[in-house]
Amino acid sequence: MTAYLIFFFTVVGIYAIAVIGLNLQWGFTGLFNAGVVGFLAIGGYTFAILTGPPRADFFGGFSMPFMVGIAGAIIASMFGALLLGLATLKLREDYLAITTFGIAITIQLAALNSDWLTGGNLGLHGIPRPLQDLFESNAAYGVFYLGLVAVTLGIVYWGVEAIVRSPWGRVLKAIREDEVAAQSLGKNVLRYRLEALMLGAGLMGLSGALYVGFIAYISPFDFMPIVTFQIWTMLILGGSGNNRGAILGALVVWAIWSGSGALVANMLPPVWQARGGALQSVLIGLLLVLTLLYRPRGLIGEETTISRHVTGTTGAGLTKKKETKA
Amino acid sequence: MLNARSLSRSFGRLKAVDDVSLSIAQGGITGLIGPNGAGKTTLFNLLAGSLQPDSGEILFQNRPIQQKTPDWRFRHGIARTFQIARPFPNMSVLENVLLAAPAQTGEAFWNGWFRQGRIGAEERRNQDRAHEILEFTTLGRLAHEPAASLSGGQRKLLELARILMTDPKLILLDEPAAGVNPALVETLCEKILALNARGITFLLIEHNMDLIMRLCRPIHVMAQGKMIFEGDGAAVRSDPRVIDAYLGDVM
Numbered sequence: 087m088t089a090y091l092i093f094f095f096t097v098v099g100i101y102a103i104a105v106i107g108l109n110l111q112w113g114f115t116g117l118f119n120a121g122v123v124g125f126l127a128i129g130g131y132t133f134a135i136l137t138g139p140p141r142a143d144f145f146g147g148f149s150m151p152f153m154v155g156i157a158g159a160i161i162a163s164m165f166g167a168l169l170l171g172l173a174t175l176k177l178r179e180d181y182l183a184i185t186t187f188g189i190a191i192t193i194q195l196a197a198l199n200s201d202w203l204t205g206g207n208l209g210l211h212g213i214p215r216p217l218q219d220l221f222e223s224n225a226a227y228g229v230f231y232l233g234l235v236a237v238t239l240g241i242v243y244w245g246v247e248a249i250v251r252s253p254w255g256r257v258l259k260a261i262r263e264d265e266v267a268a269q270s271l272g273k274n275v276l277r278y279r280l281e282a283l284m285l286g287a288g289l290m291g292l293s294g295a296l297y298v299g300f301i302a303y304i305s306p307f308d309f310m311p312i313v314t315f316q317i318w319t320m321l322i323l324g325g326s327g328n329n330r331g332a333i334l335g336a337l338v339v340w341a342i343w344s345g346s347g348a349l350v351a352n353m354l355p356p357v358w359q360a361r362g363g364a365l366q367s368v369l370i371g372l373l374l375v376l377t378l379l380y381r382p383r384g385l386i387g388e389e390t391t392i393s394r395h396v397t398g399t400t401g402a403g404l405t406k407k408k409e410t411k412a
Numbered sequence: 413m414l415n416a417r418s419l420s421r422s423f424g425r426l427k428a429v430d431d432v433s434l435s436i437a438q439g440g441i442t443g444l445i446g447p448n449g450a451g452k453t454t455l456f457n458l459l460a461g462s463l464q465p466d467s468g469e470i471l472f473q474n475r476p477i478q479q480k481t482p483d484w485r486f487r488h489g490i491a492r493t494f495q496i497a498r499p500f501p502n503m504s505v506l507e508n509v510l511l512a513a514p515a516q517t518g519e520a521f522w523n524g525w526f527r528q529g530r531i532g533a534e535e536r537r538n539q540d541r542a543h544e545i546l547e548f549t550t551l552g553r554l555a556h557e558p559a560a561s562l563s564g565g566q567r568k569l570l571e572l573a574r575i576l577m578t579d580p581k582l583i584l585l586d587e588p589a590a591g592v593n594p595a596l597v598e599t600l601c602e603k604i605l606a607l608n609a610r611g612i613t614f615l616l617i618e619h620n621m622d623l624i625m626r627l628c629r630p631i632h633v634m635a636q637g638k639m640i641f642e643g644d645g646a647a648v649r650s651d652p653r654v655i656d657a658y659l660g661d662v663m
C-alpha cells in the first residue's frame with residue numbers, strides 16, 4: 087500500500103507540473119492548447135534520446151546526464167511552442183486550438199512510425215533513472231524519486247507564482263479578458279502570448295521528461311489524446327487561474343482516474359475489462375461537465391487581486407461573491 | 413501635433429470615413445461632433461491604430477504612424493478611451509489602473525524571479541499614483557472591487573483613470589460624459605481643463621453640446637463619413653450645414 091501511495095503521489099506531482107503549465111496558457115492568458123500531450127511527448131522523447139543508452143541502427147541514445155536531459159526536454163518543448171506560436175498567434179484564436187490538436191496527433195503518429203528515432207511502437211527501453219545505483223531497493227528509490235518530483239513541483243510552483251503575481255501576470259490576465267483594451271494600453275499582446283505559450287510548454291516538456299525518467303521507458307501509447315483531456319479536467323476542476331487549484335485538481339482527478347481503474351480491474355469480468363478503460367474516460371468527461379455546470383470556477387477559484395504587491399485588499403472580491411451565489 | 417491626411421476606411425460598401433483630413437494643434441482641446449453613424453468612432457480607431465485606413469496618412473509629431481500598432485501609439489503618447497467601455501471585468505478596479513502604468517520592471521517575467529525588490533517598490537509607487545487617480549475620478553471607494561461590478565458611468569470613468577496612469581501627449585476621448593451624472597460631468601469638465609493646463613492635448617467626441625461648447629476650440633463636424641465643417645462654437649452653431657446635418661433646431 088505504501089509503495090502504491092508513493093507511486094500515486096509521484097504521478098500526481100508529474101501531472102501537476104503539466105497542469106501548472108496549462109494554467110499559464112489557459113488560466114492566465116486564455117490560450118486554448120488542445121494538444122498538451124504533444125508537448126509532453128516532445129519533452130519525453132527529447133529526454134529519452136539524450137539520456138538513453140546508445141543502440142545500434144538507431145539515432146540517439148547519447149547517455150547524457152539526467153540534468154542535461156531535463157534541460158533539453160524543456161528547451162525542445164519551448165522551441166516547438168515558439169514555432170507554433172509564431173505561426174498561429176497572429177491568427178484568430180481558434181487556430182491555436184486546431185493546430186495544437188493536430189500537431190499533438192501528428193507527433194504521436196510520427197513517434198509510432200519513426201523507428202530510427204523513437205523505437206516506433208516498441209518504444210525506447212532502459213532509460214537510466216537518475217542516481218539509481220545509490221539505492222538498494224526499489225522502494226527506497228521510489229521515495230527518492232517522489233522527493234525529486236516534489237522538490238521540482240515546489241520550485242515550479244514558486245517560480246510560476248513569482249511571475250504571475252506580478253505585473254507580468256497582470257498583463258496576461260488583461261489579455262485574456264480583453265485583448266483590444268490591453269493593446270490600447272500599450273501592451274504588446276503577441277509578445278506576452280508567446281511568452282506564456284512557451285513557458286507553459288516548457289513545463290509540459292519537463293513533466294514529460296520526469297515521467298520518462300520515472301518509468302525508464304517511453305512509448306507512443308503514453309501520449310494519446312486522453313492525456314490532454316485529463317490535464318484539462320484537472321485544471322478546470324481544480325480552478326483555472328489558480329496554481330494551488332491546478333495542483334489540487336491533479337490530485338483529485340488522478341485519484342478518481344486510478345480509483346475507477348482499480349474498480350474496473352477488480353469488479354468487471356475479464357471480457358469487459360477492455361471496455362472498462364472507455365468507462366474511465368466517460369467518468370472524466372462527466373466530471374468535467376459537472377464542474378462546468380455547477381462549479382465553473384473550480385474547487386479553488388481565481389482571485390481578483392493579482393499582484394502580490396497590491397496592499398489593502400478588502401475582500402476576496404469576485405471569488406467570494408460568486409460563491410455565495412452558487 | 414497630429415495630422416491626418418485624406419483618411420478613408422470602408423466597411424463593405426459603406427464608406428465610414430471618406431477622405432477625411434484633420435489637424436490637431438498642440439495644447440488644444442479639439443471637438444469632434446456629428447450625427448450617429450457619422451464615422452467619428454471609426455476615425456478614432458484609425459488614429460489610435462485599432463483599425464487600418466484603406467488610404468491616407470497619419471503624422472504624429474511629423475512622423476508617419478499609420479503602420480504602427482495601437483500599443484506602440486499608446487507607448488508614444490496617444491491614449492484613447494472606448495465609446496463602449498472595456499474594463500477588465502475580473503480584475504480589481506485598482507489593478508485595471510495599475511496595468512496601464514508605463515515601463516514596469518515586472519512586465520518582464522524574469523524580473524519576477526530576480527528583481528522582486530525593485531518590482532515591489534515600483535508597485536507601491538504606482539499604487540499611490542493609482543489611488544490618487546481613482547480619487548480624482550471618484551472611484552476611490554471601489555478600488556478593490558472587481559471591475560465587473562461597476563455601473564456604466566463608472567466604467568467610463570475607469571477608462572479615463574486607466575490612461576491617466578501614463579503621461580499621454582494626446583488623449584482621444586470617445587463620449588467620456590455619456591451615462592455620467594451631471595455633477596460628475598461638471599467634475600470631468602474641470603479635470604479635462606486641469607489636464608489640458610498641464611499641456612495634454614485632447615480630441616473629444618461628445619453629443620453633450622454644452623460640454624463641447626465650453627471646452628472645445630476648434631470643433632470639427634462629421635456627417636456620413638465626411639468632414640463637413642470646422643470652426644469655433646459660435647460658427648458651428650450658426651452654420652446651416654451643421655444645423656441641417658446634426659443640430660437641428662434645438663440650439
Ligand SMILES: Nc1ncnc2c1ncn2[C@@H]1O[C@H](COP(=O)(O)OP(=O)(O)OP(=O)(O)O)[C@@H](O)[C@H]1O
Binds near residue numbers: 454
Ligand atoms: N466594425 C465595423 N464593421 C462594419 N461597419 C462598421 C464598423 N464600425 C462602424 N461601422 C459603420 O460605420 C459607420 C460609422 O460608425 P461610427 O461608429 O464611426 O459612428 P459614430 O460617428 O461614432 O456614431 P455614434 O455617434 O453613434 O457613436 C456606421 O454606419 C457603422 O455602422
Ligand SMILES: [Mg+2]
Binds near residue numbers: 452453454495586
Ligand atoms: Mg461613436
